[in-house]
Amino acid sequence: GAGVSQSPRYKVAKRGQDVALRCDPISGHVSLFWYQQALGQGPEFLTYFQNEAQLDKSGLPSDRFFAERPEGSVSTLKIQRTQQEDSAVYLCASSLVGATGEQYFGPGTRLTVT
Amino acid sequence: GENVEQHPSTLSVQEGDSAVIKCTYSDSASNYFPWYKQELGKRPQLIIDIRSNVGEKKDQRIAVTLNKTAKHFSLHITETQPEDSAVYFCAASPMDSSYKLIFGSGTRLLVRP
Numbered sequence: 238g239a240g241v242s243q244s245p246r247y248k249v250a251k252r253g254q255d256v257a258l259r260c261d262p263i264s265g266h267v268s269l270f271w272y273q274q275a276l277g278q279g280p281e282f283l284t285y286f287q288n289e290a291q292l293d294k295s296g297l298p299s300d301r302f303f304a305e306r307p308e309g310s311v312s313t314l315k316i317q318r319t320q321q322e323d324s325a326v327y328l329c330a331s332s333l334v335g336a337t338g339e340q341y342f343g344p345g346t347r348l349t350v351t
Numbered sequence: 352g353e354n355v356e357q358h359p360s361t362l363s364v365q366e367g368d369s370a371v372i373k374c375t376y377s378d379s380a381s382n383y384f385p386w387y388k389q390e391l392g393k394r395p396q397l398i399i400d401i402r403s404n405v406g407e408k409k410d411q412r413i414a415v416t417l418n419k420t421a422k423h424f425s426l427h428i429t430e431t432q433p434e435d436s437a438v439y440f441c442a443a444s445p446m447d448s449s450y451k452l453i454f455g456s457g458t459r460l461l462v463r464p
Contacts, residue, residue: 241394268450279357279440279454280395293448328395337383337402337449342394 239263241343243329249349250319258314258346262331269312270340271304272328280328286312298323319350353378353445357455365463370431372439372458375423380446384417384424387440389457395440399426431462 242261250256262269268287272280273296283302285293288309297304301320306312316323326347330340354377364370376384385400401408401415401424408415412431417424428435438459442452 270450270452272452277457279355279442279456280452282451282453285450287450293451332450337444339385339397339400340452342387342396344394 241329241331241341243327243343243346245346246344247347247349249351252320252350253318255315255317256319256348258316258327258329258348260312260314260329260331260343262310262312262329263333263341264310266331266333266341268332268334268338268340269306270330270332271312271314272330273298274326274328274345276325283314283327316348319348321350324348324350353381353443353453355441355443355453355455357441357458359458360456361459361461363461363463364431366431366433368431370426370428370435370460370462372426372441372460373423374425374441374443374455375421376443376453377422378443378445379419379422381443382446382449383444384415385442385452386415386426387442387454388437389440390437398439428460431460433462433464436460436462 271283274280282296286306301317303315326345328345329343382403387395389395414427441455
């Protein structure tokens with residue numbers, strides 16, 4: 238079946254612009270995660286949803302970052318007033334259950350802030 | 352919170368040789384340890400995982416070992432092939448937030464033909 242998809246795959250934003258990154262998880266997956274991956278580093282946890290509930294947003298770097306999953310499926314990560322340090326690959330992952338289990342990753346959105 | 356350290360950062364082996372990547376973790380209550388493979392420009396993909404009630408797990412040429420006392424776990428790839436070339440990430444799930452994965456910084460493996 239279809240895996241996790243993300244759009245856009247690449248985004249160039251001028252500093253100060255707002256961006257919205259979309260994630261379509263695997264159908265039926267309860268859990269959805271956002272990670273930030275800087276160049277040459279491992280993914281870093283940003284936030285976690287179980288269905289439509291955002292249960293953990295402890296990894297969001299600042300209040301410029303906002304994530305939502307209003308109907309428990311598609312999720313959007315929004316970054317307001319982008320800064321150069323926001324440049325990274327943003328990975329979305331989903332898993333079937335809410336507890337520990339395999340996370341299936343999307344291809345990521347590479348954000349470049351100029 | 353949990354901290355995962357991974358080494359080496361780069362590893363070059365001859366085709367057919369074995370490769371070993373090691374990770375240590377700080378939270379003794381962590382209970383799930385997956386390994387992901389990420390090819391250049393691609394998504395991370397799970398290749399093997401182990402839970403804290405098991406000491407070793409194998410899947411064809413890949414094996415993972417876990418030493419809970421020492422808080423370290425290792426990935427072993429035997430009979431390496433050029434297509435094994437990629438970046439490998441270890442991760443750990445802390446007990447107090449078991450849905451979360453804390454990743455190591457990655458190991459770039461190059462298998463020379």
